[in-house]
Amino acid sequence: MLRVAIIGSGLQCRRRAPVVKDDPGAELKVIASLHLDHARKMAQAMGCEASDRWESVVFRDDVDAVLVCTPPHVHADISVAAMKAGKHVLCEKPLTRTLAEAETMVRVARETGRVLKCGFNHRHHPAIWDAKRLLDEGRLGKPLIGRCRYGICGRPGYEKEWRADPKQAAGGQFIEQGTHAMDLFRWFMGEFRDVACMTGVQYFKEQTLDDNGMAVFRMEGGATASLHASLTQWKNLFSFELFGEDAYVIVEGLGSSYGTERLVFGKRDFDAPFAETVTEYRGGDRSWNAEWKEFMGAIRDKREPIGNGRDGLEAMRVALAAYESERTGRILKVRDIA
Ligand SMILES: NC(=O)c1ccc[n+]([C@@H]2O[C@H](COP(=O)([O-])OP(=O)(O)OC[C@H]3O[C@@H](n4cnc5c(N)ncnc54)[C@H](O)[C@@H]3O)[C@@H](O)[C@H]2O)c1
Incomplete structure (x- = not known):
């Protein structure tokens, strides 16, 4: 127990x-x-x-x-x-x-x-889980590009929450929600090499932390990726796409306010009609339960969990490198951020 x-x-x-x-x-x-x-x-x-x-x-x-x-x-x-x-x-x-x-x-x-x-917990959403399995089985081929759009509708009074307080938050919306995408890119495509980023305070101006952030990345393996995290996505949206040499996966929705979670799987074919397999995951958000099972399993088996402390650390490094890119107006090497 x-x-x-x-x-x-x-x-x-x-x-x-x-x-x-x-x-x-x-x-x-x-x-x-x-x-x-x-x-x-x-x-x-x-x-x-x-x-x-x-x-x-x-x-x-x-x-x-x-x-x-x-x-x-x-x-x-x-x-x-x-x-x-x-x-x-x-x-x-x-x-x-x-x-x-x-x-x-x-x-x-x-x-x-x-x-x-x-x-x-995003690693434990069933659509993400199945997309990762397709990648690991070699069904997508070598990853070429990743793209994530992740946004919510900020709320009145947002500026009074801890999320808008630089003394309590790690950064603005770019890291608050975007860290999930940075972790997923790394899980699917390997380590980050370069980052260029722009963030802004565009609507929630009574506070100083970014309410929108956009970044482009190059991974060590040569793949590229882009991320937009937003607090002014007035209708909640989660979209994670990965295009490999042979096929692609698109994950949309996370259940509840993000809409039905679905996985689209399609193959590269230059001539035939497009044929996509679409899987919809019914019910609510199952990630919390699946993540808990993984935590319990890691304790029981005395092993590292999926999404461990080092993964948390490396996602931080990417986010902080991105903020530094915004500050300096330069493309930065992620590994140089210490
Ligand atoms: N995985 C996800 O999708 C997801 C979603 C939302 C939030 N989060 C993260 O979860 C964390 C909490 O966010 P939340 O939305 O639950 O916030 P919240 O404001 O709803 O709750 C925060 C709680 O922490 C307590 N607290 C604050 N300072 C404390 C202190 N010094 N000692 C003890 N308790 C303290 C508050 O009293 C409150 O009960 C944040 O790190 C946030 O980024 C993750």
């Missing part, structure tokens, strides 16, 4: 807590948050204890794993303390705010032998 604490009682806790509660192999012990009344409300609904002190929760003897569902500025402090206290950690993306913090988390995971998973 894996005994679990969740730190942070907001949106991500609402998504992850029911998954833990429904797992017969896990027990949700406690939910902690800055605001005790919020933690209590969640804890009451989930049938567990509440706390407003993560500093004591991560040291509890009756806790084996900690889910870090807070804003990024405290990810590293909580995760490092938890791992040093012998707990496995699933930490939300973006892993941290700085590379130094991310490197510390990865190092502490190695030294303590604890499982550290970054909350890259």
Whole structure:
């Protein structure tokens, strides 16, 4: 039985807590948050204890794993303390705010032998999973280009949220949502080589962090990729495309407000009529459940999880290189960002 604490009682806790509660192999012990009344409300609904002190929760003897569902500025402090206290950690993306913090988390995971998973739930969406399987089976051929558009509709009052606060967030929308795409590009196409990026504050002007970011990348293998992350995509959109030498995959939707999740698979054929296979994944967002199973599996099998701490660190490096490209107005080598 894996005994679990969740730190942070907001949106991500609402998504992850029911998954833990429904797992017969896990027990949700406690939910902690800055605001005790919020933690209590969640804890009451989930049938567990509440706390407003993560500093004591991560040291509890009756806790084996900690889910870090807070804003990024405290990810590293909580995760490092938890791992040093012998707990496995699933930490939300973006892993941290700085590379130094991310490197510390990865190092502490190695030294303590604890499982550290970054909350890259997009890897666990069934359409993405099946697209990756097609790539791994050699059905797409060598990747040539990747393209991701990922956007949400920002909300009134956005400027008052932690997401708009440079002291708590890792950056603007470009990293907040875009980090998922950067992780997927890396998972599908290998390491990044070059990046050029432009970001802007175009609509939510009462705050300073980007509400739109566009970047182009070249991968070490020669493939190219583009990303647009947006807070002014007034109708939510997720589209991830990968074109290989022999075939292509297009993933659209993530369930719920992003629309039905679907995978399109088509082959290169210069003459025949186009024939695409379309798979639609019914029901809601299954990624949280699948990601949890992967975390549990990694703990059970004493192995690295898919989407581990290093993956979180490398996605950070790409995002920070992109911001540096915007700042300097230059195309940058991602590996030079330290
Ligand atoms: N994987 C995804 O698709 C996805 C989606 C949304 C958010 N996230 C990530 O999840 C994390 C949390 O986002 P959210 O949307 O749940 O935010 P939220 O604002 O809904 O909830 C944040 C929670 O953290 C608590 N908190 C803040 N500072 C704290 C501190 N110092 N100590 C203890 N608790 C503290 C708040 O009280 C609140 O309960 C962020 O890193 C975000 O980027 C991931």
